[in-house]
Amino acid sequence: MSGFLSEKYQRLTPYTPGEQPRDRKYIKLNTNESPFPPSPFAERFAREAAGDLNLYSDPTAKRLTETIAERYDVDPASVITSNGSDELLNFAFMAFADDAHPAVFPDITYGFYPVFAELNRIPYEEIPLKEDFTIDVNDYLGIRKTIFIANPNAPTGIALPLSDIEAILKSNPENVLVLDEAYVDFGAESAVPLTKTYKNLLVIQTFSKSRSLAGARLGFAIGDPALIADLNLIKYSTNPYNVNRMTQAAGIGALLDEAYFRKNCNAIAKNRAMTVSALEKLGFTVLPSAANFIFARSEKIDGGDLYRILKERGILVRHFTKPRLSPFIRVSIGSRAEMEAFIAAVREIVGE
Ligand code: PMP
Secondary structure, X not given: OOXXXXXXXXXXOOOOOOOOOOOOOOEEOOOOOOOOOOOHHXXXXXXXXXXXXXXXXXXXXXXXXXXXXXXXXXXXXXXEEEOHHHHHHHHHHXXXXXXXXXXXXXXXXXXXXXXXXXXXXXXXXXXXXXXXXXXXHHHHOOOOOEEEEEOOOOOOOOXXXXXXXXXHHHHOOOOOEEEEOOOHHHOOOOOHHHHHOOOOEEEEEEOOOOOOOHHHXXXXXXXXXXXXXXXXXXXXXXXXXXXXXXXXXXXXXXXXXXXXXXXXHHHHHHHHHHHHHHHHHOOOEEOOOOOOEEEEEOOOOOHHXXXXXXXXXXXXXXXXXXXXXXXEEEEEOOOHHHHHHHHHHHHHXXXX
């Protein structure tokens, strides 16, 4: 730390992204990326857009926004795009949480939420998940705070039914519920249709997972036009050109290729089922996942040890050191061949 850093940030603990080691070739099952390349349309559109990189991107991302609106059957005024959904999550903390509207989220969820709260000096409360790692919806009814919920949750993969989400919305009409649907396409039900009824619902999604564009950095939110206008206030006060030309074009290409998107989501669901069943045969407990990752533990080996041995064998998974999480590993669902290699390695390690 230099002597120049603002006092505001001197105690900030930043988010730790999943490791991206370059020392050898790994089977990468640690950052919930897609194992499949982007749609050929996305790639072609991005390449075509590269020739115009001397010009600023469209700050309104008009064509992309309209394409998202059409795909999700909402008004374009209900849509905003961003440089990855992380950016929109930060905007939502900035726009909708403060001393009068503290933030609240589960104690086990996406690790960036407390960082955004700290960054923006927003008071926050973390509500413990139940013993079985599910959210107790009663904890959020009438809580009168700005609520952040990842659905499906991370790193558990467990999804909350829409009826629970609706109950939270109804009981907190004065506060915003930010629903982070980064993983919704792999098996949960999206709350996007509820944005037409509930003015306090903001749904955030990403192109990083189900649409194979993690490296392009593209997220979007859907909500009441008034909420979107609030987010635009923040966007135009920080970085109006937040989505670059190539990414806007790639996003349109990805959305036009619905068949490819569906095929890949189905493949992930199939590989997930195959992996869960193999791990269960090896004695693992696997939480019920609706996401493109699973959270699993074995009585025979600690999560940290399993993570380290897998890494030595060229397979990267994610391990979290929080006490309730440390027995587990989080495994992104890759291609069939990657999952077979992972299962074979685990079988050798646990000695079956
Ligand atoms: N929400 C959750 C729950 C995530 O796990 C991630 C990925 N790390 C994100 C949001 C952010 O994804 P991106 O910024 O790539 O859209």
